[in-house]
Amino acid sequence: MDVRADTRARIEQAALELFTRTGFEQVTIDEIADAAGISRRTFFRYVATKADAVWGDFGSHVARLERLLAVTRVDQPVLASICAAYVEVNDYAAGDLPILRQRLALILGEPALQAHSQVRYADVDRVVAEHVARRTGQTPGALLPRLVATSTRAAATTAFEVWLADGTTTLADDLHAAFDQLALGFPGLRTPPSRP
Amino acid sequence: MDVRADTRARIEQAALELFTRTGFEQVTIDEIADAAGISRRTFFRYVATKADAVWGDFGSHVARLERLLAVTRVDQPVLASICAAYVEVNDYAAGDLPILRQRLALILGEPALQAHSQVRYADVDRVVAEHVARRTGQTPGALLPRLVATSTRAAATTAFEVWLADGTTTLADDLHAAFDQLALGFPGLRTPPSRP
């Protein structure tokens, strides 16, 4: 089982490097396989699709988010609990930030990966919607749980974009900033461009 | 040019019918082409990808949204202007609602089409973000314009989902309900499940 983890890491590393250098669409599975020292067939034994090579094990991320949401205190506002969970899940060590940047740049920049992300985010939305439903006593399919799930994810995605583009801010700060706007109904919209 | 519009309509009609009956992934381009009475090669002259057969000319939709946003009055709240534009763009005639339902069921239900929708929505987000940027004097890449764009689209998508699943409500009502929640910072979260 150690071999598997090793080759999987080699695949992801090779894919990430080739994608960022040449562009997602331009890179062929054979090229990734060659770079990773495996065959084309073996590539698909480790990674379901080409796009999945960029997302590590996102499933465990979602599972962690779900666990965090399950143990939130009831006296905490719902949006705050979701924000805290997002922040915690995305609390990377400083050494991992460069790879995170690389991944995010691909996911947010390459159209094919943008498209694929929707499928991945569907799991996140489901988990958040169930959390909101539990908290408000509604069904997960009702308007409010769905809306909170999709718009908080929109907030998180936007925070990621800003964090990636800016380069000086903290991911946690950007997440908090986005969630604050959301929770207060966009007070920034009522602030004119220039006024002391 | 009349021939083109006709065959294009035949393609979309055949695709929509086959997709809803058999499922998006199961249907082959050859089958759509056969049903539309054209060759496989001609199919791709009218429709860029298999997924595009479901989205009519979404580009004109986005252009209409952009025009509507451009002429909004300055004294109208920004979120209200976006909501009104969404409602207006999606104001279908009663006779077109069945086809809209069919389309939406596919787009929101089939994973492959969900994924593709992300690319389509990127244009909508850009238009809305530019509108918000104009109104607030910020750049379209700043946090607030991006966030408003993505979360209003999330609201619209959720409204579509609820409208599709419910069957008794009006699309305009669902859109207004979602935007109201958003504009007020989710007052529904502060309402306990059962209390007179």
Place this chain on the structure above:
DNA sequence: TGCCGGGTGGCACTCGGTGTCACTAACGTC
């Protein structure tokens, strides 16, 4: 008649993704 341009179909090709089979290297059992 010849020319031209739009619309079309056929064909070959690339590439992502899947199913199948054979091979090898462990590993334990008799």
Place this chain on the structure above:
DNA sequence: GACGTTAGTGACACCGAGTGCCACCCGGCA
């Protein structure tokens, strides 16, 4: 030591989406 088992791998064939290229047809026009 011979044997079956199992995990991991590679080779091959196959399917479907999408693209490039070329030949064809047909209506308009000089």
